[in-house]
Amino acid sequence: MTTTDVPSTGTDYGLLARRITAAGLLDRRPGYYAVRTGLLLALGLAAAAAYLSLGDSWAQLWVAAGVAVLSAQLGLLAHDIAHRQVFRTARASGIAGRIVGNLGIGMGYGWWSEKHTRHHANPNHSELDPDVAPDLLVWSEEQARDARGAARVVGRWQAFLFFPLLTFEGVNLHVASILALRRPTMRHRVLEAALLLAHFVGYVAALLLVLSPGRALAFAAVHHAVLGVYLGCTFAPNHKGMPEPAEEHRRDFLRRQVLTSRNVRGGPILDVALGGLNYQIEHHLFPSMPTANLPKAQPIVRAYCAEIGVPYGETGLIDSYAQALRHMHRVGAPLRAGK
Structure with a gap:
């Protein structure tokens, strides 16, 4: 992933970037990611132990929900890896990202x-941001x-259909990943x-070696439904309902990111x-900033936005x-x- 935090010394963003850099908030946090990865591995082992101990039981649906949460957290870790928050080089990030994303x-x-x-480069832009491209859902009256x-x-x-539709988002991630392999540019x-x-074969084998076909299907359904809702609830609050970048702000990196987040x-x-995606403004301004540093960056960014007169959007989860x-x-x- 290419990074979009490119400070320019003569811009509002450049001054903010210097303050953030001086505070050491762009420095790597290897200890944080080591602990976070270790905890996810431990939770994975605990889930595997629970799965094997329960055997062919409907109680496995609780394990399926837990595995969905674990999968979502692995997805969030892959997100950080892609932004080079974890590893500095593209090679190391690519190796780790494919292990966590594709295989995991x-x-x-x-x-x-x-x-x-592409989303980070043009957030909420109806023609350039793939996250607001018209598909089954529409994001503007024009669409x-x-x-x-x-x-x-x-x-x-x-x-009214948004949350029910999210139950299919876990499956949609798999389908989109497979279809993308047809692109010669990939x-x-x-x-x-x-x-x-390897992921799909291992997943199906793990289900059928322990569960009857009916329970295996139910496990997969619960797992992917909860995963889809979790991921949707993680990403939906960040940009949906925020304005499309105004024409005069499209060349202004700071305002393009802050006003749409x-x-x-x-x-x-x-x-x-x-x-950490609840700090969406800070994340979009500094995508390579480790997640653990985002809360520390927030007061600096919020104060700076007030200083230069840029609205800073913040609200509660609900x-x-x-x-x-x-x-x-x-x-x-x-x-x-009917129009």
Whole structure:
């Protein structure tokens, strides 16, 4: 993943970057990531032990939900790796990212990191940000008026369907990862395909060696449904419902990032649950900043935004979802009106 934090000494961002750098907040945190990775490995071993001890039982559905949380946390770790928060070099980041992403959770690291880089470069831009590209859901009234097929039906009531649809997002990650392998521009396609295949074969084998086919299917359904909802609830509060970057701000890195992002207030538990993405403004300004440093950067960034007169968006977790859902319902109005 290419980084987007490129300080320019003659800009508002350049001055902020110098303050952040002087505070040491862009320095690597190897101890933090060693502990975080160790905890995830320990939780994985605990989940495996619980799975084997329960055997062919419906109680395994609780394990499936726990594995979903673990998978989401591995996805958040892959996110940090892709931003080179963990390793400095592209080679080390690529190796670790593919182990965690492709092999660990069945998510194509190459596909996702390329997509996420485009999101960071142009957040909430309806033509350039893949996260707000029209698909089954629409993110602007213009997209709603142009919607065809299933999007015209779903878009009418998408605010009510959003969370139910998230239950399919875990499967969608697998499908999109596999489809991306067809692109000739995809780097390391053979390696990525081999690791994805190893993940899927290992996953199915682990289920069928312990569970009956019916319980195995139920385990997979719960696992992927909870995973999809967890990931959706992690990413949805950050930009959904925030404005598209104004024309005059599209060449202004600081304003392009701050005005399209929303922070979510919480505490240490929320920081862990959302993988630090509740500090979305700081993350977008400094993508390579280790997650553990984001809370320390927040007061510096917030004070600086007040100093230069840039609105700093921050709200509670529930209100962040409410804002996103209100926006989704509002932009679906043309479809409900039959336009």
